[in-house]
Amino acid sequence: MFCYQCEQTQRNGDLAGCATDKGTCGKDATTADLQDLLIYLIEGIAQYATRARTLGIVDNDVDTFIQYGFFTTLTNVNFAATRFVALIRQAAELRDDLKARYQAAAEAQGVIAEEPAGPARFQPAEDMDALLAQAPQAAVNRGHTEIGEDVNGLRMLILYGMKGVCAYSHHARMLGYRDDAIDAGIEELLDYLTQDPRDIEALLARALSAGELNLKVMALLDRANNETFGDQQITAVRVTPIKGKALLVSGHDLHDLRQILEQTAGQGINVYTHGEMLPAHAYPGLKKYPHLVGNYGGAWQDQQREFAEFPGPIVMTSNCIIEPDKRYRQRIFTTGPVGWPGVRHIDNGNFAPVIQAAKAMPGFKTDLIEQTVTVGFGHDTVLGLADQVVDAVKSGAIRHFFVIGGCDGAKPGRNYYTELADNTPDDSVILTMGCAKYRFNKHAHGDIGGIPRLLDMGQCNDAYSAIRVASALAEAFDCGVDQLPLSLMVSWFEQKATAVLLSLLAAGVKGIHLGPSLPAYLTPNLLEVMQERFDLRVNHTAEEDIALALAAG
Known part of the structure; x- marks a missing residue:
C-alpha cells in the first residue's frame, strides 16, 4: 500500500507516505489497495461518461455512483474490504454498460467512437489474491519515478480535492439536490487525470478549476441545507447531558440525522449530536424536534474515550470513524459511505436496530449542570x-x-x-x-x-x-x-x-x-x-x- 492523502501520513525524513501493512488511520494494506483499484475504475467510468455526454447520454445513477464511490475512500470513512470488493465489481459493470451505450450511440449517430486507454480498459480480477496483485497498476504514486514527485503531487492535489468535492456533492444529493453541470465537471476532471498530464502550469490551472467546481458544490449544499431545514438561527446548544435514554449521531449528514429524529419521535429517546453534527441545532427543521437535546463530546479524534462513556448507541453517518474500542463496538452503527469490519451497517434508512439498542441501554442517570455553546451564524x-x-x-x-x-x-x-x-x-x-x-x-x-x-x-x-x-x-x-x-x-x-x-x-x-x-x-x-x-x-x-x-x- 501507499497513501499520503491526509495529515496522519507517516513521515520519515524526506520520505512521506503510509507504505506499511497499516496506515496511521488504521486502514490495512488490503483495504488501501482496494480503494486505489476502486478510484482507478471510477476514473474509467468518467472517461466514458464524458464521451457519452457529447452524444446526449447522461446517467444520473452513474453520476451518483462516482461521487459515492469517491466518498468511501476519504480518510476515516470506510475500512471494510468486502464493501470495496463489491464496489469494484459494480464499478466495472457500470463502466462496461456505459461503454456499450456510448459505442451504440456513436454508431447510430455516425460518429467514430473513441477508445480511451488506462482505466477504461482495466479488467479487475475475479479472486482476491489476483485482484490485489493488480493494485500497483492503480497506486496513487504509480510512475512517480518517471514523472517526478512534483507532477505526481499536483495530480494528487487535484485527485484529493476531487474526493472532497464528491463528498460535499453526495451530501447535497442525499437531500435531493444535484446539478448536471457539477456532475459533468467532476467527470471531466477525473477524465483529465487519466490523460497523463505533466505540465506544471496546466496542472495548477486544473487544481484551481477543481476549487471553482467545489465553490459551486458548496453553494449547492448550502442551498440544499437551507431550503430543506430553513436558514440557520442563533441557538444556544446544551453540551451537558440530561437524564434519560440516549442516542448519539456523529459525522456530517443532516439527512441521516433527520431520519433518526423522525424515527425516534415519541420513543422516549434523547438524541445528541457529536462532532460536525453540532451545527444541526441551528436549523429550524431539525431543532423543532424536542428530543434533539444537545451536543455530546467534541472532535472526532476523541471518540474512543467519549463513545466509551456514552450510555447509548452511536451512529456514524459519514467520515470520522476510527477503530471502535471493544467497550462500545457492539453498540456503534454505520450508515451511508461509512464502514468498519464487524460493525452493523444500516443501508436501508431503517434505524430500528439503533432504537432498540437505545431502549435497552441505561442512558444518562442524572442531569448535569447546564452548559451551552452558541451556533447559527451562517x-x-x-x-x-x-x-x-x-x-x-x-x-x-x-x-x-x-x-x-x-x-x-x-x-x-x-x-x-x-x-x-x-x-x-x-x-x-x-x-x-x-x-x-x-x-x-x-x-x-x-x-x-x-x-x-x-x-x-x-x-x-x-x-x-x-x-x-x-x-x-x-x-x-x-x-x-x-x-x-x-x-x-x-x-x-x-x-x-x-x-x-x-x-x-x-x-x-x-x-x-x-x-x-x-x-x-x-x-x-x-x-x-x-x-x-x-x-x-x-x-x-x-x-x-x-x-x-x-x-x-
Missing part, C-alpha cells in the same frame, strides 16, 4: 448584521477578523489553534467552522457592541458562508477580499479540507495559514510555487502569526 445571519458590523469596523470597534476553522486532529501542535483564538485581541472577531472549533468554542470570548466575538458558522463546508461574508464586506468597503482586515488560519486534515483550500485559492484569497503541517504531496518545489503564487503560509507561533496578521491589516 451567512444569512451574519449578513443580517452587516450594517452593524460595517459601522463597527469604520468606528474602529472591530479591528480585525480571524477565520479559524477546518478539521481537528490528534497530531501534536494543534493547541496552536486554541492559543490563537484565546489570544486574538478584544477588538477582533473570530469566524469558525468545522470541528477545529472544539479547541476553543467553550471559552469565553465576549462581544463587541453586542456582536459576539466568536461566530460559529457551521460545518467545514460552511467555509462557503465565510467566503460570502468576506465578499459582502469587500463590497461594502469597495475593496478586494485581500485588502480586508481578515486572516485565514486553516486547520487542515483530510480531503474535504483540500477541496476547501482549492476553493479559497480559486476565489482569489491569499495569505492563508495552513497547518499544523502541510500535505505530504506538496513537495518543497510545489510549496515554493504555492507561496509565490498564493502567499500560502506555514504556522509559526500563535503570537507571531497574530502579530503578522494585525500588522498587515
